[in-house]
Amino acid sequence: SARELMFGRAIGFAPNGVYWRMLRGISASHLFAPRRIAAHEPSRQEDCRSMLMRIGNEMNLSGSVKLRSHLQATALSNIMGSVFGKRKFNASSIGRRMGAGNSPSTHRRGRIDLAGSANLMRRP
Known part of the structure; x- marks a missing residue:
């Protein structure tokens, strides 16, 4: 549809x-374009700082870290900032939503919702 x-x-x-x-x-x-990539450098650095802080917090709390949710949240924040000019979603809240408590079907549903709203889908 x-x-x-x-x-x-x-x-x-x-x-x-x-x-x-x-x-x-x-x-x-x-x-x-090189100018566009350079313009987003501060945002990418902020995304990395935020991700490292979340990883450190999780390590302090549990003694181990599952990197997948942190990497997914940071990548999504970077994409949203690059494509739409703003980070519509907070990477840390996305990381919590993608955490261990969610099922794989929830992850798929979230990706489908995002793809539909952003009109971005991977080509085969």
Whole structure:
């Protein structure tokens, strides 16, 4: 249904071919331009500081750390900042939501919700 709603125009739903390659080229040149990457350096550093603080806190509390949730939350924060210009979600709250108490289906549902709201889906 999402494919029908997007009319094949968004990069995540466009059929493989010339149009999709054109969209990919435009998005890659826009997202990965040197000036844009340099502009996001302070945000990436803040994401790393925040992640290291959360890892340290978890280590102090439990004596061990599961890195997956920390890396996922930090990557999501970085993507949100790069793509949308703002970090819509707080990385530490995402880390808590992705923690050990959630089932794999909850993780999938969260990724699907994010992909639908952000219109970002991986190509096969």
